[in-house]
Amino acid sequence: MSSANPYEMPPEHMLGYDGAAIDAYYSASLTYTRQPLNYHLYTLPRPEALAHKYFVSDDIREELQKRSETIHTTAPPGLGLPEEMQGYHTLVPLEPIGADRRKFGNWYSMVYRATSSTDGSTYILRRVENFRLMNQSAFGAIETWSRLRHPNIVSVHEAFTTRAFNDNSLVVVYDDHPNAQTLYEAHIKPKAPQFQNGRLQAQSNRISERTIWSYVIQIANAIKAVHDAGLAVRLIDPTKILITGRNRVRIGSCGIVDVLMHDLHSDISFMQQDDLTMFGALVFMLCCSNLAAMNNLQKAIDHLGRYYSADLKSVALFLISKGGPHKNIGQLFDMIGSRLLTELDEAQNGVDRLENELMSELENGRLVRLLCKFGFINERPEHNHETRWSETGDRYIVKLFRDYVFHQVDELGRPVVNLTHILTCLNKLDAGTDERIMLVSRDEQSCLVVSYREVKACIESAFSELSRG
Missing domain, CATH: 1.10.510.10 (Transferase(Phosphotransferase) domain 1)
Structure with a gap:
């Protein structure tokens, strides 16, 4: 496969325009080439220590994405197929x-x-x-x-x-x-x-x-x-x-x-x-x-x-x-009785491998529920006729914690994009540990020292208020 980055190609190359079709001497119509998905771009690189705990392995994820892409493929026009x-x-x-x-x-x-x-x-x-x-x-x-x-x-x-x-x-x-x-x-x-050792050789x-x-x-x-x-x-x-x-x-x-x-x-x-x-x-x-x-x-x-x-x-x-x-x-x-036992062993090992992959998705599920609660609470324009509901009370602590997790910058003001930091913070929040952290407002005029347990209580309180309607 070509190592060229498709996102750096000129637009006409991305869409697959046929250059000959643009010339008046050619009668061919414009053709569009469907670009394959770049599966390696779907997720950012992550520490190996986290890969097996929170995410499905890359080969299984890529295979499932390929199947999903295949299912949603449509037929080219002009085939005369029944609707x-x-x-x-x-x-x-x-x-x-x-x-x-x-x-x-x-x-x-x-x-x-x-x-x-x-x-x-x-x-x-x-x-x-x-x-x-x-x-x-x-x-x-x-x-x-x-x-x-x-x-x-x-x-x-x-x-x-x-x-x-x-x-x-x-x-x-x-x-x-x-x-x-x-x-x-x-x-x-x-x-x-295929070429092997400098020579074209047949494949067995x-x-x-x-x-x-x-x-x-x-x-x-x-x-x-x-x-x-x-x-x-x-x-x-x-x-x-x-x-x-x-x-x-x-x-x-x-x-x-x-x-x-x-x-x-x-x-x-x-x-x-x-x-x-x-x-x-x-x-x-x-x-x-x-x-x-x-x-x-x-x-x-x-x-x-x-x-x-x-x-x-x-x-x-x-x-x-x-x-x-x-x-x-x-x-x-x-x-073939003895061979059946070997096949049974392989089948059970395969089930174990897939169960381990599912366990990583269970970990993902916990964190997604937390992120959904963040989305419900933070930046909500109005609740109970309060235009600043998400900026006051317990919700303010939730907002500061969101900034602490996702909006940190380094000493040069550059965004800190660190998946390990995010997963560590969210897991401590889900567990409700007594570890304390310092939350600072965006204007640096407010500073609060709270524990993960207290932040979790604030989230639960705000989410319960929303759930009650």
Whole structure:
């Protein structure tokens, strides 16, 4: 990324004007380039001692801000998208439009993010173009899927047909996981070469065995939940499985095949056996970093045996083996029992890390409540018909304390911007310590020596008076 400061660029550069478009000899219209957020500018640097106590870690904060930014992204004009459709609005395409449209089986498909008019949340809409629903009972499977909630499955909400796109389209609604990647994008899609040691070198897509085991366990867990519900996934493909967090995967596009293939009645046990075969093929694709790994099975087996353990090889071979009445997903868990304990340990460690981050937000909450009380009390123009209410009595002490915390200057008259001083003062105020401080008025004509306990009492008194109305 460029190290240039975007705030020092000329205005036309910031807005992304196309210079050629200004020339009369060019017919192109003005274009506007959307600048990415500079996440490092959202908070000022802070002492490391305070970072883990009062603030969420930078990587988590940045990731959440990126997701929030993604959710509020709007589509460029001129796409001809419907303004509203079955209670969903503000559609944003998430896949290429035009000649590069992707196919879902024999149908062209498109994925959109949209906002629900019911709850204001964003959802993912997968649209299948030119699909004519022949039997309303095809939506029965969607109702069953909508009742299934699992941490490794992208939840299904509803399905409907629409003519909002000027054709007969099938739309299935899923949970939205902003900035998610497919397994194909993360691990199989070829990466651009990078310069290393002065030479342009290809980047390896090989996945660590620990990561592979994590994926296998999570996907197997999802498949077991689906089979226990009397359903079949029917689509286990690296382009349809999402990575929604750090090594967190979810099976996506569930239920849609049940609607598309409703007229082709198949035995559920056969489809569940097919799930296991597709799962085994997925393991080979990930280990070989190749979508066509199953085209040369012996070569794929040799590659897996060369770079991964015998246990992982046994699991992959079991999954692609010939199905039978006794082959089921439960047998897979018998084979990988010890690996489950490792995955459980990692999951619990992850929960502990997030709880520690939440603890820092609890500390923030205490201080925000204090700052809100300051805002209610200080500089209030009038209360109870007293124009100087905030400048008299206990409120005057609160004002002087606010100046002591936020408006200090050094010996040269420069503002003291010290986050440590602010947090220290606010914590002592919240605790109501007996430590005394000297408060001086702005004209230096008044000087008061008070304790944090007394300032806290003044704040509580003034805030209670406001609360009583």
